[in-house]
Amino acid sequence: xxxxFLVGLILIIAMVFVSACSDSSSGGEEAEGSSxxxxxxxxxxxxxxxxxxxxYIEGVIADFEEKNPDIKIKWLxxxxxxxxxxxxxxxxxxxxxxxVNLNPTFASxxxxxxxxxxxxxxxxxxxxxxxxxxxxxxxxxxxTTFAIPWYLSTEVTLNNTKIYKEAGLDPEKDIPSTYEExxxxxxxxxxxxxxxxxxxxxxxSLVLQxxxxxxxxxxxxxxxxxxxxxxxxxxxxxxxxxxxxxxxxPREALTGDQRSxxxxxxxxxxxxxxxxxxxxxxxxxxxxxYKNTLPSEAITGKTGKKTISVQNIVVPKQTxxxxxxxxxxxxxxxxxxxxxxxxxxPILPSVKKALEDPYFTDAGENPEPEDLxxxxxxxxxxxxxxxxxxxxxxxxxxQAMFDAISASMLGKKSPQxxxxxxxxxxxxxxxx
Amino acid sequence: xxxxxxxxxxxxxxNKLTPYxxxxxxxxxxxxxxxxxxxxxxWLSFTKYNMxxxxxxIGFSNYEKLFNDxxxxxxxxxxxxxxxxxxxxxxxxxIFLAVLVNQKLKGIGFFRSAYYIPVVTSLVVAGIAxxxxxxxxxxxxxxxxxxxIINEPVHWLTSTQTAIFAVMVVTxxxxxxxxxxxxxxxxxxxxxxxxxxxxxxxxxxxxxxTRVTIPxxxxxxxxxxxxxxxxxxxxxxxxxxxxxxxxxxxxxTLVLYIYNEAFDRLNMGYASAAxxxxxxxxxxxxxxxxxxxxxxxxx
Numbered sequence: 179x180x181x182x183f184l185v186g187l188i189l190i191i192a193m194v195f196v197s198a199c200s201d202s203s204s205g206g207e208e209a210e211g212s213s214x215x216x217x218x219x220x221x222x223x224x225x226x227x228x229x230x231x232x233x234y235i236e237g238v239i240a241d242f243e244e245k246n247p248d249i250k251i252k253w254l255x256x257x258x259x260x261x262x263x264x265x266x267x268x269x270x271x272x273x274x275x276x277x278v279n280l281n282p283t284f285a286s287x288x289x290x291x292x293x294x295x296x297x298x299x300x301x302x303x304x305x306x307x308x309x310x311x312x313x314x315x316x317x318x319x320x321x322t323t324f325a326i327p328w329y330l331s332t333e334v335t336l337n338n339t340k341i342y343k344e345a346g347l348d349p350e351k352d353i354p355s356t357y358e359e360x361x362x363x364x365x366x367x368x369x370x371x372x373x374x375x376x377x378x379x380x381x382x383s384l385v386l387q388x389x390x391x392x393x394x395x396x397x398x399x400x401x402x403x404x405x406x407x408x409x410x411x412x413x414x415x416x417x418x419x420x421x422x423x424x425x426x427x428p429r430e431a432l433t434g435d436q437r438s439x440x441x442x443x444x445x446x447x448x449x450x451x452x453x454x455x456x457x458x459x460x461x462x463x464x465x466x467x468y469k470n471t472l473p474s475e476a477i478t479g480k481t482g483k484k485t486i487s488v489q490n491i492v493v494p495k496q497t498x499x500x501x502x503x504x505x506x507x508x509x510x511x512x513x514x515x516x517x518x519x520x521x522x523x524p525i526l527p528s529v530k531k532a533l534e535d536p537y538f539t540d541a542g543e544n545p546e547p548e549d550l551x552x553x554x555x556x557x558x559x560x561x562x563x564x565x566x567x568x569x570x571x572x573x574x575x576x577q578a579m580f581d582a583i584s585a586s587m588l589g590k591k592s593p594q595x596x597x598x599x600x601x602x603x604x605x606x607x608x609x610x
Numbered sequence: 611x612x613x614x615x616x617x618x619x620x621x622x623x624x625n626k627l628t629p630y631x632x633x634x635x636x637x638x639x640x641x642x643x644x645x646x647x648x649x650x651x652x653w654l655s656f657t658k659y660n661m662x663x664x665x666x667x668i669g670f671s672n673y674e675k676l677f678n679d680x681x682x683x684x685x686x687x688x689x690x691x692x693x694x695x696x697x698x699x700x701x702x703x704x705i706f707l708a709v710l711v712n713q714k715l716k717g718i719g720f721f722r723s724a725y726y727i728p729v730v731t732s733l734v735v736a737g738i739a740x741x742x743x744x745x746x747x748x749x750x751x752x753x754x755x756x757x758x759i760i761n762e763p764v765h766w767l768t769s770t771q772t773a774i775f776a777v778m779v780v781t782x783x784x785x786x787x788x789x790x791x792x793x794x795x796x797x798x799x800x801x802x803x804x805x806x807x808x809x810x811x812x813x814x815x816x817x818x819x820t821r822v823t824i825p826x827x828x829x830x831x832x833x834x835x836x837x838x839x840x841x842x843x844x845x846x847x848x849x850x851x852x853x854x855x856x857x858x859x860x861x862x863t864l865v866l867y868i869y870n871e872a873f874d875r876l877n878m879g880y881a882s883a884a885x886x887x888x889x890x891x892x893x894x895x896x897x898x899x900x901x902x903x904x905x906x907x908x909x
Contacts (some may be wrong), residue, residue: 262873262874263873266661266662266873266876267661269661269662270661270662287876288662291660291662291663291876292662292663293662428746429746429765429768429769430768432768432856432857432858433767433768433773433853433854433856433857437738438741447747571875573874573875574875581858581859584856584857584858585858588770588857588858590770590858
């Protein structure tokens with residue numbers, strides 16, 4: 179008994195010691211931040227840009243530091259998969275970085291917790307007007323803007339023309355631009371070659387995007403009730419269930435992440451998929467497939483809607499150098515810097531001026547698939563929008579829909595039953 | 611120490627305290643990184659906490675919600691399926707491997723390290739490689755087709771019936787070498803004279819195995835059972851990499867569920883409650899193991 183008591187005592191002492199330690203260290207940091215008024219240091223986190231874009235980012239930082247000798251930028255690159263966890267840990271321990279590159283979905287969760295600076299207030303109007311309207315609005319939840327848009331992309335379909343020819347299809351005419359056409363390609367390719375004609379990814383929020391493109395409305399106006407249990411919603415469930423159960427799309431559509439999609443395309447197993455963001459990777463890993471790749475506009479439903487994805491820059495409220503942080507965020511996303519970035523990788527800028535550059539309209543002679551991706555992507559920017567806006571409890575909603583459509587595709591439920599299930603789940607989540 | 615010799619009473623006291631002084635560094639580290647987070651998690655399980663705003667005490671609500679959550683029960687069943695499937699294989703198969711590599715053969719070191727390689731292989735790499743093995747047009751289906759065992763490809767990782775079992779195989783594959791080493795140490799600690807004595811008593815090789823080897827290995831079997839069942843309860847990486855818990859949560863285990871709740875949905879309090887349940891289950895499991903299997907080996 180005595181021994182146990184002693185061990186317990188030591189443990190408690192240890193704990194007190196530890197908690198005292200952690201308290202004093204965070205206190206120390208605060209003092210450091212406020213006393214250092216001469217030169218401020220901004221911590222800047224990006225999402226998986228090293229090592230490919232190290233030179234570019236370091237160049238931008240060097241330019242900025244030259245123009246603002248009183249501000250120093252400390253850059254940290256975080257793997258995409260770890261970013262959400264890292265930023266959360268940092269925010270909860272009150273050591274948040276000053277400028278962070280996030281996506282609207284995750285940023286909206288942080289905004290929901292009131293952890294981000296409101297950009298409508300922090301950014302002067304003359305600066306705000308420089309950004310594309312759609313890109314700016316993509317970072318809004320409940321009417322407040324929680325981020326500055328950085329780079330954008332619209333979906334461009336990649337088609338392996340070799341498989342089209344093998345299946346007796348004409349790449350010029352038969353490349354699908356609608357879901358119905360994609361279904362036809364899937365059928366013909368499967369029958370003629372045994373390969374897959376179409377690989378629609380159901381990953382992450384893509385199920386919701388497919389549904390919106392097919393004309394389903396996700397929620398009612400004020401976002402309090404599910405609104406997708408309609409003819410259109412049912413059609414979406416039915417469509418993917420048919421494809422899956424007739425083995426017209428790979429079974430990995432349900433479990434696979436994007437890795438398996440690219441693997442299969444690079445392996446010459448899939449004729450058509452939406453994955454233009456991976457074009458550089460395909461060029462490097464599978465040059466033969468790349469040579470036969472023909473980019474085309476995004477596949478959509480009867481609404482003609484196309485989706486845009488936005489990378490953004492947020493400033494956490496915990497920052498002690500808000501002005502400097504905003505200054506850097508605006509510098510990073512200005513026309514000149516964005517244009518330079520876009521020339522390194524097929525992405526689109528979020529500022530109007532950069533988009534006017536001929537680089538986005540003129541493919542030049544003998545364009546490579548990479549150039550075509552850029553041109554197609556820029557051309558459909560006007561008709562693209564953020565199809566699934568940031569919503570509260572987004573992750574739960576998305577999961578509920580994914581579970582329902584999975585049940586339908588796997589034959590555990592009929593499409594209508596699955597849709598009813600999703601509606602019930604959404605109503606429960608939305609009423610929270 | 612020399613000073614304490616001067617005073618007998620003082621010496622006694624110092625000597626009694628000395629071991630605890632040695633324990634302080636270890637306890638501090640354990641306290642900081644194991645016990646403190648553990649207590650913190652227990653506290654959080656009674657709160658609503660999203661990592662950003664302050665934790666709000668809500669009593670047993672998290673547990674109530676947890677017990678009414680079908681998905682929680684399903685992941686619990688999956689976890690037990692995993693334990694039942696993986697533990698016997700990890701307890702029994704490595705014994706054979708250990709006996710095999712315990713032979714005095716030329717180059718036995720090579721075989722020992724060969725069996726150990728999966729243990730040191732990064733699970734991410736192994737997971738991706740196994741993913742290819744299991745693909746519809748992957749290696750496994752190809753071999754089974756060649757042997758005329760199957761007529762059409764089996765959807766190893768993409769069917770609700772097989773996904774979890776396919777991942778189990780990877781866990782077993784990865785664990786074999788590790789437990790083999792433990793058994794190997796056990797085998798080598800059995801004194802030669804026990805076998806000699808058995809021989810004098812007229813025991814054949816089978817008797818030697820059943821009456822000497824296995825009883826002497828029992829403490830190691832106990833350790834392996836406990837370690838492998840705890841590891842199986844906490845399985846995460848294989849599943850995260852290979853199936854992500856799908857299709858339709860059929861391979862989602864408790865830890866993956868906790869991870870998703872905590873880091874995707876930011877329900878830290880709720881995830882902590884599930885974590886506490888996992889902790890209790892692991893504890894009960896270990897106690898049962900020790901009680902049942904440790905009986906004969908308490909000497």
